[in-house]
Amino acid sequence: MNNPHGHRTYFRSFLLHFRPRNVPERTLRLSLTWGLGGTALVLVFLLIATGLMLKFVYEPFPDRAYESVLYLNSNVPFGQLIRNIHWLSANGLVLVVFLHLLRVFYTGAFTRPRQLNWIIGLAAFAAVVLSNYTGYLLPWDQVSYWAITISTSMLDYLPGVGTNLKEWVLGGSEPGPGTLVNFYAIHTAILPALLLIALPFHFWRIRKAKGLVIPRSMDEDPDTQGELVDTMPHLIVREVAMAVLVLAVILVVAMLFNAPLTDQANPGLSPNPTKAPWYFVGIQELLMHFHPVFAVLVIPLTLFIGLLSIPYLKYDTDSSGVWFVSQKGRGLALLAVAVAIAGTVAGVLLDEQVFVNGVIGSPDMVSTGLLPFAIILGFCTGFYFLLKKGFKASNNEAVQALFTLLTTAFVVLTVIGIWFRGTGMQLMWAG
Amino acid sequence: MEKESYSRRSFLNKLWVALGVVAFAEVVAVAISFFKPQKAEPAADELDAIVIAGAVDSFEPGTVSAFVQGKFYLARLDDGGFLAMSRNCTHLSCSVPWISKENKFICPCHSSEFDIKGEVINPPAPRALDLYPVAIENNILSVDTSKPRRRSVFEPNQVVYVKKT
Numbered sequence: 001m002n003n004p005h006g007h008r009t010y011f012r013s014f015l016l017h018f019r020p021r022n023v024p025e026r027t028l029r030l031s032l033t034w035g036l037g038g039t040a041l042v043l044v045f046l047l048i049a050t051g052l053m054l055k056f057v058y059e060p061f062p063d064r065a066y067e068s069v070l071y072l073n074s075n076v077p078f079g080q081l082i083r084n085i086h087w088l089s090a091n092g093l094v095l096v097v098f099l100h101l102l103r104v105f106y107t108g109a110f111t112r113p114r115q116l117n118w119i120i121g122l123a124a125f126a127a128v129v130l131s132n133y134t135g136y137l138l139p140w141d142q143v144s145y146w147a148i149t150i151s152t153s154m155l156d157y158l159p160g161v162g163t164n165l166k167e168w169v170l171g172g173s174e175p176g177p178g179t180l181v182n183f184y185a186i187h188t189a190i191l192p193a194l195l196l197i198a199l200p201f202h203f204w205r206i207r208k209a210k211g212l213v214i215p216r217s218m219d220e221d222p223d224t225q226g227e228l229v230d231t232m233p234h235l236i237v238r239e240v241a242m243a244v245l246v247l248a249v250i251l252v253v254a255m256l257f258n259a260p261l262t263d264q265a266n267p268g269l270s271p272n273p274t275k276a277p278w279y280f281v282g283i284q285e286l287l288m289h290f291h292p293v294f295a296v297l298v299i300p301l302t303l304f305i306g307l308l309s310i311p312y313l314k315y316d317t318d319s320s321g322v323w324f325v326s327q328k329g330r331g332l333a334l335l336a337v338a339v340a341i342a343g344t345v346a347g348v349l350l351d352e353q354v355f356v357n358g359v360i361g362s363p364d365m366v367s368t369g370l371l372p373f374a375i376i377l378g379f380c381t382g383f384y385f386l387l388k389k390g391f392k393a394s395n396n397e398a399v400q401a402l403f404t405l406l407t408t409a410f411v412v413l414t415v416i417g418i419w420f421r422g423t424g425m426q427l428m429w430a431g
Numbered sequence: 432m433e434k435e436s437y438s439r440r441s442f443l444n445k446l447w448v449a450l451g452v453v454a455f456a457e458v459v460a461v462a463i464s465f466f467k468p469q470k471a472e473p474a475a476d477e478l479d480a481i482v483i484a485g486a487v488d489s490f491e492p493g494t495v496s497a498f499v500q501g502k503f504y505l506a507r508l509d510d511g512g513f514l515a516m517s518r519n520c521t522h523l524s525c526s527v528p529w530i531s532k533e534n535k536f537i538c539p540c541h542s543s544e545f546d547i548k549g550e551v552i553n554p555p556a557p558r559a560l561d562l563y564p565v566a567i568e569n570n571i572l573s574v575d576t577s578k579p580r581r582r583s584v585f586e587p588n589q590v591v592y593v594k595k596t
Contacts, residue, residue, distance in 0.1 A: 146525065150540055153523040171468045174524070178468055268499055268518070270525040272539035287555060288541055292522070368554065425542045 012232055018203065020211065022228040023235050027212040032107065035242040036100035042246045043093040044199070047131075048192065050086040058138065060184035062177050065140035066264040073261070080258060087259030088250055090132050094279050097125050105310070105403060106333075108320040108396070109213035115311035117205035122307060124198040127191050129279060134187035136277050140180065145265030146274045148175050148183075150284075157292040174267070216321045273425045281417035282410045288425065289351045291369035298373060303406065310403070316394040329397040332387060336401040339383065340408035347376075348416060352427055380405065480577035484515075487570045487593055495529040495547060501576045503563050504529060504536075506547050512590035515574040516549045517561035527560070536560070550585040558583050565591040 026032070057076055059068040072079040101121065104110060110118040137148045152175070155166040171178020206212065214225060229235075262271070276284040286295040317325075324330040351372075380402060387393040387401055422428040482501035490496060490507040497504055497518070506514045520527045525540035535552065536545040544553035549560030561579035565572060570593065582589065 146540070150523040150525060167468050168466065268502070268526055270527075270539045274525060274540040284541075287523070292555070292557070423539075425540065 015232060015236065019231045019235065020207065021231060023211055023231050024214050024225050025227045025229045025234075026214050026216075028229070028234060028238060029215060032212065032215045034099070034103060035246075036096055036103055038239050038242050039246050040093060040096045040100055041199070042243045043089040043096060043250075044195065046085060046089040046247075046250065047093065050082050050089070051188065051192070053082050054086060055188060060138070060180050062140055062180055062265070065138060065180060069139045069141075069261060073258075081254055084254035084257070084259045085250060088254050088257075090135060091278075092250070093128055094132055097128050101125060102407070106324055106400070107213055107215065108318075108322060108325065110311040111315065111318065111320050112311075113209045114205070114213070114320075117202060117209065118311045119308065120198055120202045120205060124195060124202060127195045127198060131187060131191045131195070132277065132279065134183040134191065137175075137180065137183045138187065139261055140265045141262040142265055142269075142271050143260070143262045145175060145267065146270050147276050147280075148179065149270075150274065151276065151280065152179075154287075154292060154296040158297060159293070175265075213321045215323070218322050218326050222318050222320065272423055273421060275417065275421070278414065278418055282414040285348070285413040285417040285421075289348065289368070290372060294369040294373050298369075303410075306403075306406070310399070313395070313399060315396050315399070317396055319396045325394070325396045325400055328391070328393065329400055332391060332393055332397050332401040333404045336383075336404040337408045340405045341412055343379070344409045344412040345416075348413075348427075480575055482574045482576055484572040484574055487567060487572060490572075493547070495531070497529065498574070501563075501574060503574060503576055504560075505565075505572070505574065506549070508547060508590060510590075512592045513565050513567070513572060514548060514590055515563040515565045515576075517563065517579045519561070519579075520556055521551075521558040521560060522556040548585040548590075559585050562589060567591060567593055 054072070057068060057072045057079065059065060069083070072083060074080075076082075104118070104121065133151070137144045152166050152170055155169065156162045158165060167173055169179070169182065170176070171182050216222070216224060275281060283295065283300065286299060289295075290299065319325040319329075324333055383405060384398055384402055387398040393401070416427075420427055482498060482503075484496075484498065484505050490505065490513075492507050492511050493509045495504050495506045502518055504516045504518055506516060508514065518526050520538040520540065520543055522538065522541055522543050525538050527536045527538045527543075527545065529535075530537050534547065536549075538544070538556065541555050542553065543551065543556035545556065545560055546552050549562070551557075551559055559582050561581055563579060564575045566575070567573075
C-alpha cells in the first residue's frame with residue numbers, strides 16, 4: 001500500500017522483529033494484562049533516561065552527595081523534575097512489577113511453556129528491588145543512611161559469612177565512602193546491565209510461548225485460540241496508548257509532588273522512628289517479632305523457594321488463562337485473604353501485648369525464632385489440608401489459596417509497619 | 432596406535448579443562464581481593480582510638496555521658512564503677528540514645544531497651560551493648576575505641592573501678 005522504502009515500512013519491519021505478525025484478539029483485552037508489563041517497560045525506559053541525566057550531576061562521595069542533590073534540586077534547570085520522575089518511576093516500578101506478578105499468578109500463566117519465564121520474571125523483580133534499594137542510599141540523607149545501616153546489619157546474622165559479607169557490601173565496618181561507591185556502581189552499572197539482559201530474555205520467552213496466555217472461562221477448552229488480528233495496528237496502538245497514559249500520569253504527579261529528601265546523614269542520630277523503604281517494611285515488621293536469623297534469612301528464603309517452585313509443582317488441572325482457577329478457587333482465595341488479615345493482625349497484637357511486654361528475657365533462637373516459625377508453618381500446613389480435605393479443593397485451588405494467604409500476610413505486615421507504627425516503633429492507631 | 436592417540440587427546444582435553452578451572456579461580460581470586468574493603472593504616476588508627484574521657488570525679492554515680500567523637504557512652508554505675516559502651520544497638524546497629532528520664536537506653540529503630548549496664552531489658556536486641564576497654568590512671572579515664580568487645584550479658588567483672596590506695 002505504501003512506498004516499500006518509506007519510513008513507515010521500515011518502522012513496521014523493525015517492530016515485527018520483536019512481535020509476531022498477528023496475535024489472538026483475546027490477549028488484547030485489558031482485563032487480561034491490565035497493561036502492567038508494558039507499564040513496567042515504560043518505567044524502565046524512563047528510569048534509564050532520567051538516571052543517565054542524574055549521572056551528570058550526582059557525586060558519589062559522602063561529603064558531596066547530599067550537596068550535589070541539593071544543587072540538582074535548586075540550581076539545575078528541571079533538576080528537581082528529573083529527580084521526581086526518577087523517584088516516582090522507581091517506586092512505581094516496584095509496585096507495578098509486584099502487581100504484574102500477581103496478574104501472572106492469578107491467570108495461571110506460569111505453567112508449561114511459561115515456567116522459565118516465571119523464573120526470569122522473579123530475577124527481574126529482584127533486580128528492580130535491589131535497584132531501588134541501592135538508589136535509596138545515594139542522596140546520603142538521614143533516612144537513607146539509617147535504612148542502609150539497618151539493612152546491612154541484617155547481614156551480620158547470616159551464619160558464618162555474615163560479618164565478612166557485611167563489610168564487603170559496606171566497604172568497611174560502617175556506612176562510609178566505600179559504601180557509597182559500591183552502591184553507586186551497583187546501582188548505575190551492574191543492575192541496569194542485568195535488567196537489560198533479563199528483559200529481552202523475558203520478552204523472547206513470551207514469543208516462544210506463542211504469545212500471552214489466552215484468557216478463557218472455566219469451561220472453555222484450553223486450546224481455543226479465537227480470532228487472530230494484525231499486530232499492527234491492533235496491539236501496537238493499544239501499547240502506545242498505554243505508554244502515553246503512563247507518561248502523562250508520571251509527568252503530572254512529578255510536577256505536583258517532590259521526591260522526599262530529609263536532613264543530611266548524621267551517623268550519631270537515628271531518627272525516631274527509623275523505617276525501612278516501604279517495600280522492606282514487611283521484613284522490618286518481621287524483625288519486631290522474630291529472631292533476626294528467622295526474620296531476614298529463614299522466612300524470606302522459605303518464601304523465595306516457594307515462589308521459585310510455583311511453576312514446577314504438579315497440578316490437577318490446566319487452569320492457564322482462567323482467572324483464579326475456578327469459582328471455588330475465587331471463594332477460597334477470598335477466604336485466605338480474610339484468614340490472613342485476621343491471623344496477621346492477631347499475631348502482631350498478641351506478640352506485642354503478651355510476649356514482648358509481658359515476658360522479659362533474653363531473646364533466643366528457640367522462643368523468638370524456631371517456635372513461632374514452627375507455629376506459623378503448622379498453621380499454613382493445617383490451612384492447606386483444611387482446603388484439600390474440608391473443602392475438597394484441587395491442587396490448583398489450594399496452592400492459590402496458600403499463595404494468597406502468604407501474600408496478604410506480607411501486605412498486612414507492610415501496612416502495619418507503614419501506617420501503624422509511630423515513635424519508638426510503638427503500635428498506634430492513626431497514620 | 433589409534434587407541435594411543437585417543438587417550439592422548441582425552442588427556443589433552445582434560446588438561447585444557449584443568450587449566451581453564453585454574454584460570455577461572457585466578458580471576459575469582461583477583462576479583463575478591465580487588466573488592467575486599469581496605470583496612471585503614473593501623474598506626475594512625477590506634478592513636479585516634481584512645482579517647483581521654485576526663486577525671487573520675489567529673490562523673491556522678493548513676494549517670495551516663497555521651498562521647499560523640501568516640502561514638503560511645505560512659506556509664507558510672509551506682510557503686511562508682513565504670514563501663515564504656517558502644518552507642519550502636521546490638522540488634523541492627525542503630526544509634527541508641529540514653530533516656531535519662533526513664534533510666535534506660537531505648538533504640539528508636541525496633542524499640543530494644545537496655546539498662547545502665549547495657550543489659551537487654553526489652554528485645555529484639557540479642558546481646559548486651561558492646562564494650563570498650565576502660566583504663567584509669569591517676570584518676571583520669573581513658574577509653575580504647577579501636578575495637579568493640581562483644582558480650583552476651585552483663586557480668587560484674589566487666590566493670591572498671593578506681594583502685595583503692
